[in-house]
Amino acid sequence: MDGESTSGQNWPTMYDFSQDRLGPLAWIANCTELFDFKTQTYRGQPVLTFWSGEVLNGYGRGSYYILNESYVELVHFQANRFGSDMGEIHEFTITSDDTALIPVYHAIPWNLTETGGIENGWLFENMFQEINVETGETVFEWNASTHIGINESYNSLPEDDAAGDHLVSARVMDCIYKISGEDGHIIWRLGGKRSNFEIDDDAVFAFQHDARWVDSKNPVQIALFDNGPMEDIAYSRDLLLDVNSDTKKFTNAAKTFATFEGSMQVLKLSDGNMNYLVGYGSQPYFAELNAQGEILLDVQFGKTNAVNCYRAYKPPWLKKPFTKPDTECESWVVYTANSSDSSTWTTVTTARRTGFEATIDLDGVQLDAYVRGKAVNGSGTALGWAQASNGEQLFDARENVQQNGSVVSITASRTTPLSSATCSAATGSSTGVAARATQGSMESLYTAAAVVAGGLAFV
Secondary structure: OEEOOOOOOOOOEEEOOOOOOOOOEEEEOOOOOEEEEEEEEEOOEEEEEEEEEEEOOOOEEEEEEEEOOOOOEEEEEOOOOOOOOOEOOOOOEEOOOOEEEEEEEEEEEEOOHHHOOOOOEEEEEEEEEEEEOOOOOEEEEEEHHHOOOHHHOOOOOOEEOOOOOEEEEEHHHOEEEEEOOOOOOEEEEEEOOOOOOOOOHHHOOOOOEEEEEOOOOOOOEEEEEEOOOOOOOOOOEEEEEEOOOOOEEEOOOOOOOOOOOOEEEEEEOOOOOEEEEEEOEOOOEEEEEOOOOOEEEEEEOOOOOOEEEOOOOOOOOOOOOOOOOOOOOOEEEEEEEOOOOOOEEEEEEEEEOOOOEEEEOOOOOOOOOEEEEEEEOOOOOEEEEOOEEOOOOEEOOOOOOEEEOOOOEEOOEEOOOOOOOEEEOOOEEOOEEOOEEEOOOOOOOOOOOOOOOOEEEEO
16 A cells, blocks of 8 residues: 555555455555565565665655565565666566566656757656576666657556566556567557557557566466546556457446556466456555456445555465464454463453454453453464453463363454554453453564454453
8 A cells, every 4th residue: 555644554454355354454564665565476485575665756766675474584685787776666576587577767868859859858768677586686678768769658567478578568658568588679569659459449548557468378368457548438447458359348336547556466266267356556446356347346445545556466375474473363262360470361252353353242251350362273273372451451471371161152343453552441340350452563574574363352
């Protein structure tokens, strides 16, 4: 997410849509000015990747990060030749060769007279580099000014295919280029003023983002986010362009218009079919649709015109942070005792985890002076303990304790997220205190993850 400074939402997030969970917060980082946050594969292992730096007027200056499943930094690298922080926000793709494709924008002197400008002008050069992530060396470099005339402009980046060529989307050209990975020449243009293809009227796109092959080993389908608008289409949409069949078009129920940014992810299902995840860029929406264009999921996660969704992805992700409780938490077991450092805790109840923070109603339950929770995974293995609470504050408590009593299962409900490590007093009785305590943490993205199991609230 990239929100206005007043929106309170400008950080990377993950939402949990596993099993029957419909979007509770799963993970959040406390760093801002971060783009193209996604899961990829590096050296055969799943990783998180992103760009971080300074966002300027529609572009950025920064560098690139790779984190492992424990959210620990593996690699931090920069673009070459133009300074350590010249890497641009619009793309960070790791190839099957463990190289990285990144964009670079920089100004160069240019004669602008052919477009009605001055002779001694400046051109904002668009280029990309393929970098050996391990050594930082440049493997391949391509610049637009050598191959594309500025008169093609109407006023992002490449992916290589099985032949080693690249797909480049040029937003202000309304054009997608296939570029030779050997010598950089343009193999063909799709769209724009010099298109090599005839495009159906209802498939013409404008100011597009996130163009990429559906299958780079069989490059016949291109997925892209069409920002638009066109003359007869006043909203943004995703397009699936196929050289052998009709174009498919996808949009959400609101027919949202996104002025900039946006994404389309092709989700390959186990039965061989495909779904499509659409991210709406400058607006805080994403939607999942099936191959027939039927809406399966339609989400708004922020205030319209205040929060952006640069790109949205739906990846599998096994989280292994160093913080407690473990992110595989499926349920909470609640205990009570007469002191926070007691060696014996009595079971009160158990409840399934419903989201980042869950509320467990203990009204009418006989409690001692302190309560605490234990996180348990799907197979019943204990993952860790929460701190103890007397309803007024949190206390560290031992984990190696004797556990007494039988368990009665109840249903937990979602609660509005509370501040990290806060608690407030609740009404008590002569036999104990019903405590409301929330334990959560948001460590730096560069060192550890926020607790995906989230907080625990007792009422």
